[in-house]
Amino acid sequence: MPTAKPAYRRGDVIYVPFRYAELTGGKVRPAVVVSSAAFYTAEGCYIVAAVTSDVAASGPLSYQIMDLMAAGLSVPSVVRPVLLTLSPEVMGRQLGTLMPADVEGVAHCLRQALELT
Secondary structure, eight states: OOOSOOSSOTTEEEEEEEEOTTSSOEEEEEEEEOSOHHHHHHHSSEEEEEEESOGGGOOTTOEEOSOHHHHTOSSOOEEEEEEEEEOGGGOOOEEEEOOHHHHHHHHHHHHHHTTOO
């Protein structure tokens, strides 16, 4: 298990390799870290949620990011409840960090998607 402090924190927006749901390929896209430091300490990896600029195609369980500048994004974007677990070695550069209100909005949508509310 890792003993070092995690490089990323919950709410950080990072470039990551995402596979398509059909496993026919993938692309590097922004994602937001949704796991905690405790998860990283226990598992040595991060859970991230997909970020997309296809706002029109987002569903009711998606969350529209309010503070794009803080997140490091240049176009309107939403966080989708599409999750991926990644080791830090495959994660790319950090774009920004969600503001606390956006972190809570993402958490609310994930609770709904996972029926944790």
